[in-house]
Amino acid sequence: xxxxxxxxxxxxxxxxxxxxxxxxxxxxxxxxxxxxxxxxxxxxxxxxxxxxxxxxxxxxxxxxxxxxxxxxxxxxxxxxxxxxxxxxxxxxxxxxxxxxxxxxxxxxxxxx
Amino acid sequence: xxxxxxxxxxxxxxxxxxxxxxxxxxxxxxxxxxxxxxxxxxxxxxxxxxxxxxxxxxxxxxxxxxxxxxxxxxxxxxxxxxxxxxxxxxxxxxxxxxxxxxxxxxxxxxxxxx
Numbered sequence: 001x002x003x004x005x006x007x008x009x010x011x012x013x014x015x016x017x018x019x020x021x022x023x024x025x026x027x028x029x030x031x032x033x034x035x036x037x038x039x040x041x042x043x044x045x046x047x048x049x050x051x052x053x054x055x056x057x058x059x060x061x062x063x064x065x066x067x068x069x070x071x072x073x074x075x076x077x078x079x080x081x082x083x084x085x086x087x088x089x090x091x092x093x094x095x096x097x098x099x100x101x102x103x104x105x106x107x108x109x110x111x112x
Numbered sequence: 113x114x115x116x117x118x119x120x121x122x123x124x125x126x127x128x129x130x131x132x133x134x135x136x137x138x139x140x141x142x143x144x145x146x147x148x149x150x151x152x153x154x155x156x157x158x159x160x161x162x163x164x165x166x167x168x169x170x171x172x173x174x175x176x177x178x179x180x181x182x183x184x185x186x187x188x189x190x191x192x193x194x195x196x197x198x199x200x201x202x203x204x205x206x207x208x209x210x211x212x213x214x215x216x217x218x219x220x221x222x223x224x225x226x
Contacts, residue, residue, distance in 0.1 A: 004154060032213050043116075043202060044155075044217040051213075091155075093213065098145065098162070099170055100215060102154030 002027045004092055006103035013080060014111050021075040021106050023090035028068045030092045035064050035075050037086040038105070044089065047075070080110045113138050116218035118203050124224045125193040133188040133221050135203030141216070142208030144186040145170070146178065148199040149220075155202065161186055163208065193225045 003026045013019050023033070032051045036044040048057045048064040050073070056065040063076040077084055087107045091100040119134045137144065145160040147170075157170030161180040175197060177189040186205075190197060203218040 034213075034215060036217070041222075043219040044204075046214055046216060049212070049214045089154075091215075098143065098160045098168075099157045100147075100155070102156075104152060104154050 002030075002092060002094060002101045004090060004101050004103040006088075006090060006106050008106060009104065010107040010109070012109040012111055015080060015082060017080050018076065018078050019080055019108075021077070021088050021108070023073040023075070023103055025071045025073075025092050025101075027094070028071050029095060030068065031095050031097075033064075033066055033073050033090060033092045034100070035062075035073075036089045036091065038089060039086050047088075077108075082110045082112050084108060085110050115139065116203055116205055116216050118201075118218040118221050120221060121219070122222050124226065125190070126226055127193060127195060129193050131190050131193065133190070133201055133203075133223070135186045135188065135218060136184050137186075137203075137205040137216070137218075138184065139205065139207075139216070140183065141205035142183065142211075144180065144203065144205045145215075146176070146186070146188045147202045147204060148172065149202060150199050158188065158201075190223075193223075195225050197223065198225045199223060 034049045035047040050066045061078040066073045087105040089105045091102045116137045146158040147155040149155045159178040161167045201221045
């Protein structure tokens with residue numbers, strides 16, 4: 001059974017710093033991995049989708065990498081801003097499977 | 113596009129009551145899903161649909177029913193609410209075969225069962 005872990009559960013960093021969020025999964029047979037952000041009391045906003053054949057994806061200040069063989073993905077945020085404060089979730093999709101398996105998220109606080 | 117919309121935003125039910133959570137999308141997505149989010153747990157799949165008239169169970173389907181009569185709408189029915197169904201419910205959608213697997217989520221319905 002696929003399990004997704006995100007450590008740490010919470011992270012505080014000063015504004016302007018670059019930071020890395022971690023996601024690990026137990027079964028490397030994944031079709032893709034998606035990163036989301038969730039603001040308090042809100043829905044999930046898709047940030048980046050990485051197919052299993054890809055090593056990384058970039059969108060603006062965000063860069064997500066995928067190492068399937070080690071069961072890890074990282075989300076790199078450059079030059080952090082207070083508006084980046086949110087909970088970041090990663091989710092993996094298996095082959096022939098509509099289910100996304102989610103981690104419990106990392107709550108990020110950027111300190112002005 | 114409004115994207116994925118859900119109503120109501122908040123709901124309080126008594127044990128044993130029934131209700132329907134509404135979900136609609138205007139992106140012509142074939143695939144739609146319902147997830148629940150509970151503290152300390154990742155989102156879990158309840159039911160999903162791969163097109164009008166086609167639904168299937170997810171990880172935690174007990175106590176919930178779905179149907180899909182149109183491409184746009186995918187309501188979730190609670191048959192007899194229980195306190196264990198207190199949760200935040202999210203509807204999601206994505207393009208069908210040949211399209212992106214990127215999943216889009218609605219704003220959620222916060223349900224409390226007393």
